[in-house]
Structure formats: C-alpha cells, structure tokens
Amino acid sequence: MKKSAFASITLALAAPLLAANVHAQAFGKADDAVQYRQGAFQIIKAHFGALQPVVKGQVAYDQAAVLADVEILDQVSNLPWKAFGPGTEGGKARDDIWLDEEGFKAAQKKYLDSLGPLTAAAKAGNLDQLKKAFADTGASCKACHDSFRD
Numbered sequence: 001m002k003k004s005a006f007a008s009i010t011l012a013l014a015a016p017l018l019a020a021n022v023h024a025q026a027f028g029k030a031d032d033a034v035q036y037r038q039g040a041f042q043i044i045k046a047h048f049g050a051l052q053p054v055v056k057g058q059v060a061y062d063q064a065a066v067l068a069d070v071e072i073l074d075q076v077s078n079l080p081w082k083a084f085g086p087g088t089e090g091g092k093a094r095d096d097i098w099l100d101e102e103g104f105k106a107a108q109k110k111y112l113d114s115l116g117p118l119t120a121a122a123k124a125g126n127l128d129q130l131k132k133a134f135a136d137t138g139a140s141c142k143a144c145h146d147s148f149r150d
C-alpha cells in the first residue's frame with residue numbers, strides 16, 4: 001500500500017516534468033510549434049519594444065527598468081528556435097528556414113550575439129552605448145525577417 005502510494009506520488013510529480021521535456025523536444029502538432037514561436041516573438045517584441053521610447057529620448061532613462069527588460073529579452077530570446085523543427089512549416093515562416101538551415105542559424109547567431117553588447121550597455125547604465133546596441137539588435141531582427149519571414 002505504502003509503496004504504491006509512493007509510486008503514484010512520484011509519478012504525479014514526474015509527469016509534468018516529463019511533459020515539459022517532451023514538449024520542448026517535439027511539439028504535438030505543427031500548429032503548436034507555430035503558436036509557441038509566435039508567442040515567444042511577441043514577448044521578445046514587448047521587451048525589445050519597451051526600449052524604443054528610451055533610446056528615442058521620449059521617456060526618462062530608468063536604468064533598472066531597462067535592465068529588467070533586457071534580462072527578460074535575454075531569456076526569451078532562447079525560446080523560438082526549437083519550435084522551428086522538421087515538419088513545423090507554417091505561420092509566416094518562409095520555407096527557406098528549412099531549405100537554408102545554415103543561413104537561418106547564422107541569422108539567429110547574429111541576433112543572439114547582438115544581445116551581449118545590449119546587456120553590457122544596460123548593466124553599465126550607458127545610454128549612448130544602449131542606443132547603438134539597440135540599433136544593432138534591431139537590424140539583426142530585420143535582417144532575419146527580410147530573409148526568412150513573409
């Protein structure tokens with residue numbers, strides 16, 4: 001009795017972890033992958049977009065608020081890519097993503113690399129540095145969209 005109760009508790013605890021793991025590796029349906037990556041890009045847009053009025057001088061520079069957005073951006077920027085696996089064509093993703101995997105990976109790397117200077121600027125509290133890094137990151141978003149998004 002005790003043993004089986006223990007076993008079912010263990011299972012109950014492990015199940016969500018297993019599910020999360022499976023979900024990360026392979027989405028149930030292509031649609032799930034499309035929704036996941038689009039959702040991730042929406043969050044990326046929200047936290048990257050929050051920097052725009054700051055670098056344009058439309059709102060006062062608040063170092064803590066900027067750093068909070070950049071740190072979330074760093075985290076969320078790891079998410080979309082695993083949702084472009086084989087058989088997940090769709091959404092506004094161009095087929096070139098699957099035909100030119102190296103090119104798509106290079107565009108990801110350019111973007112992810114651009115977050116280093118952005119994060120450094122946010123940590124340093126240097127608005128001029130932030131403006132430049134923001135422009136570079138924005139250019140890497142656009143470069144990927146120009147090649148890989150409809």
Ligand code: HEC
Nearest residue numbers: 038041045048090091092093107108111140141144148149
């Ligand atoms: C390496 C390529 C790549 C980079 C870098 C990239 N994106 Fe995208 N983005 C895509 C692709 C591909 C889609 C289309 C996804 C789909 O519809 O399945 C997309 C979609 C989007 C969408 C629409 C999501 C929706 O709801 O349909 C937004 C907003 C977006 N990206 C913002 C950004 C921003 C902001 C950045 C930079 C901070 C960025 N992206 C960087 C490839 C990229």
